[in-house]
Amino acid sequence: MSQALAIAMPRAARRPVSAAKLFRFAAIVLLAALYLTPLLVVVLSSVKTPAELTDALSLPAGIHARNYVVAWERIGPALRNSVLITIPAVVLSVLVGAITAYPLSQSRFFGGRAIYFLLLAGMLIPHQIVQIPLFLIMRVLGLYNTIPGMWLVHVAYGIPFCTFFMRNFFTTVPRSMFEAAQIDGCGPAGYFFKILVPASLSGFATLAIIQSRSVWNDLFFALTLTSSPDTQPVPMALYSFLGGMEVDEGPIMAATVLSMLPMLIVFLAFQKAFTRGLLGGSGK
Structure with missing residues (x-):
């Protein structure tokens, strides 16, 4: 048996x-x-x-439960501000970065490599170096202490990384797809929107998660370019908890949990696409 x-x-x-x-x-x-x-x-x-x-x-x-009641009263408006800042900033930076990365990944023109490295140089500039000039520029433009001003800053600083990421992702798409599209009469714009973008959705999802986490958790630009609760994002609201002589740890921890929930939900919702995107499109 x-x-x-x-x-x-x-x-x-x-x-x-x-x-x-x-x-x-x-x-x-x-x-x-x-x-x-x-x-x-x-x-x-x-x-x-x-x-x-x-x-x-x-x-x-x-x-x-009182900890969460106090935390929501303190950071509720800041959560709304962070959503209003993060979504447009991520969409614009990813879109502009992808459009910039497209010709750099497909074309072999003179000076293309120099333009690529010039964009990458923007990733190497410490934020502290441009703190004072950025503050003066935003004040002159009338964008200081405004949510559109935060969009502009995060888009400008996000474009180099988005270009770098999407350029490397686009290069994993076989060149034969581009040549076949040209034979079928598809122009460069049609190939980008109809073929390349659908084939790179996992890369877009990964980049959107990385960029949204960066924008959502930013304290430096929020501390430099905002001064009122009407525009301050979540990191500034959390920072305000430490402004007094006495620190109430319970509401601080509750506010920290509330501030983490949106990014946690986004990551869990797009976890599979995030993993595929980190692999650089090897599954295509």
């Missing part, structure tokens, strides 16, 4: 698990636990009373 079961059992099921696989699995679980521990501490602290916050790793006796 035992011999018959052994014969009927699939070969893969009878194969013993190697020690190397067990070690890799244990290492992954350990790293995941280490990565999630700070997030778990923040979530637990966001529902604790002030007395319970003395022990960061302890479980709360109940849900102290």
Whole structure:
């Protein structure tokens, strides 16, 4: 009977698990636990009373919802401002970066490499160097302390990285597709919008997630170019929690959780596309 079961059992099921696989699995679980521990501490602290916050790793006796009420009152308008800043800035920077990357990836014209490296040079300029000139320019243009002004800044600083990312992604699309489209009478604009863009949706999703995280978490430009709660994004609202002499840790942790939720939802919704995009289009 035992011999018959052994014969009927699939070969893969009878194969013993190697020690190397067990070690890799244990290492992954350990790293995941280490990565999630700070997030778990923040979530637990966001529902604790002030007395319970003395022990960061302890479980709360109940849900102290007042922390979230106070946090929402403090950062609710800032969440709206961050949404109004992030969505247009990401859409414009990704669109302009893709349009700029298209000729750099498909054409072989004189000076193309020089233009490409000139755009990449924008990624190497520290933000602190242009802080004062940027402040003066935005004030002269009448865009200081305005949401459109934040769009303009994030688009200008996002174009070099978006161009770099999409140019490298577009080069993974076979050149034969472009040549076949030309034979069928498809022009450069038609090839870009009808063939290249649909073939690179995973790259666009990945770039949008990376760019949205950068814009959403930006504190430097928000601190430099905004001065009122009507335009300040979430990082400035979180920064304002530390302005007083006493720090209320519970509402701060609750506000941190609220500020993380939009980016967490976006990442989970586009996780598969994000992974495919990081692979550089190897699945095409």
